Amino acid sequence: MNDNFENLFENSEYSKTIKKGQLIEASVIEITDDHAVLNAGLKSESFVGLNQFKNPGGEIEIEVGDSVKVVIEEIENGDGTTRLSRQKAKNETTWSNIIRAMNEDEIIEGHIQTRVKGGFTVLIDQINAFLPGSLVDVRPVRDTQYLEGTVSEFKIIKAERKTNNIVVSRKGALQGDSLENKSEIISKLTEGQIIEGIVKNLTDYGAFIDLGGLDGLLHITDIAWKKIKHPSEILSMADKVKVKIISIDREKFRVSLGLKQLDEDPWKKIISNYEIGNKIDCMISNITDYGLFVEIEEGIEGLVHVSEINWTNSNPNPYKIANIGDQVTVMILDIDNEKRRVSLGIKQCKDNPWDSFANNNNIGDKITGKIKSITDFGIFVELDGEIDGLIHISDISWNNEDNIDLSQYKKSDEIESSILAIEAKRQRISLGIKQLNKDVFMEFNQSNSKGSIVKGIISEVDEKNALVLIENEIKGILNISEVSRDKVEDMRTVFKQNDEIEAKIIGSDKKNRTLKLSIKAKEEKEEREAIDSYKADEKESISKTSLGELLKSKFKKD
Helix, strand or coil: CCHHHHHHHHHCHHHHHCCCCCEEEEEEEEECCCEEEEECCCCCCEEEEHHHHECCCCCECCCCCCEEEEEEEECCCCCCCCEEEHHHHHHHHHHHHHHHHHHCCCEEEEEEEEEECCEEEEEECCEEEEEEHHHCCCCCCCCCHHHCCCEEEEEEEEEECCCCEEEEEHHHHHCCCCHHHHHHHHHCCCCCCEEEEEEEEEECCEEEEECCCCEEEEEHHHCCCCCCCCHHHCCCCCCEEEEEEEEEECCCCEEEEECHHHCCCCHHHHHHHCCCCCEEEEEEEEEECCEEEEEEECCEEEEEEHHHCCCCCCCCCHHHHCCCCCEEEEEEEEEECCCCEEEEECHHHCCCHHHHHHHHCCCCCEEEEEEEEEECCEEEEEECCCEEEEEEHHHCCCCCHHHCCHHHCCCCCEEEEEEEEEECCCCEEEEECHHHCCCHHHHHHHHCCCCCEEEEEEEEECCCEEEEECCCCCEEEEEHHHCCCCCCCCHHHCCCCCCEEEEEEEEEECCCCEEEEEHHHHHHHHHHHHHHHHHHHHHHHHHHHHHHHHHHHHHHHC
């Protein structure tokens, strides 16, 4: 097989769908002394032991060109081939036939082998089944040796694939469950009739009940009013049970049965005895990932969804907080008559800690709590009632949040904060640390508006800027362009650390909490004020001189 074919195969849709354990068709292309060579459309041919193609008599039952079903055991093992199994394919087919025969009440052929305790082993296409001695014939037979090694017809009584447990009945086949017999039986049945039968088989979806030559299906949902996972919780093989006929399909000889219909519908008690808002004591009957099931009445369960268990945790793990059999108090939140569902809550039976906090505290109050966790965006504080409040990073300090060092706070430390907002419905409480103190920067801004003259000390200086400390941690920035009307090349040639300066406030950077300062603007202001003062003085002097001259002139005339 060339590389191009292998590449085509690997890229084909078929190669993507095949998997271990899959049942596929293969063609017999060669038969050797020991093997049959099969082509299943894979990358290479497969060799299957010839003994897998022999019938019970030891004869080879295939020829070149035949199409056979096989199961993929391994895809490309160590030597690069795909291992196939004819025997497993036979078993799959046989099991399918057995299950179908059981469900559709069909006859199946088998080979009676040796006698064992309680009955015989029967070979059905190389799969062993058990024939109980009581089901060998329609009447008791003392000598059964003549049956050994013979082929006979059987009814499948029980078939469990997981345990490889198959029970057959030769008696059932001999009784001749013919169409005439079934027609006679079904003609005597009516809907609503209560009849006795024997549990013949249990499956995941229900139980088959022998009604005396005709099987009826008791679906799992019609066994009990309460929810069950498997019929075996209520029924056992060979149990005698009374059932009610729900429906009859006379053409297909199908009878649907009900066991729970023999008892009163417990849902009627829910409608008459319970209302939304009622608190009731119940027992936990089942636990799932999405909540707790509790038994309200026999046969009626309600669901406590995970979101209704705890006020402070919207998604708890039900398996960690409860056990089946625990007694709990629940509140009825909703009753859906159409869907026959009851929604319950556990947390509603307790005070809502968010409402309690809102009732007992006011915005602006100071509170103390333990640090529960620290994140990049803030600090969570544990409050009374097992609820949390958040101190956002922007509410830790009046300084820029980029400069806040969260490492100074430790988990479990006591911390004081101020309540900024309470949103009980959204289950949110906002807290702040900086609000415990006044904002000195804003206070300074209010008392020293734009245009004010302030004094400060140079804290840091570089080529273009100087950082000025004014008072109470108030900082200002003096840019090189605001030093003088004369050009300055380097701030360090004019100022050094600890120099005292006087400057005019020309702006405020609230984000970085700094003032913009200007010595140049201060000097320009002082010059304008000096000029204005000079002009005013000169005008007053001129006014006085003119008045004196007028008086002198008048006196001369007189």
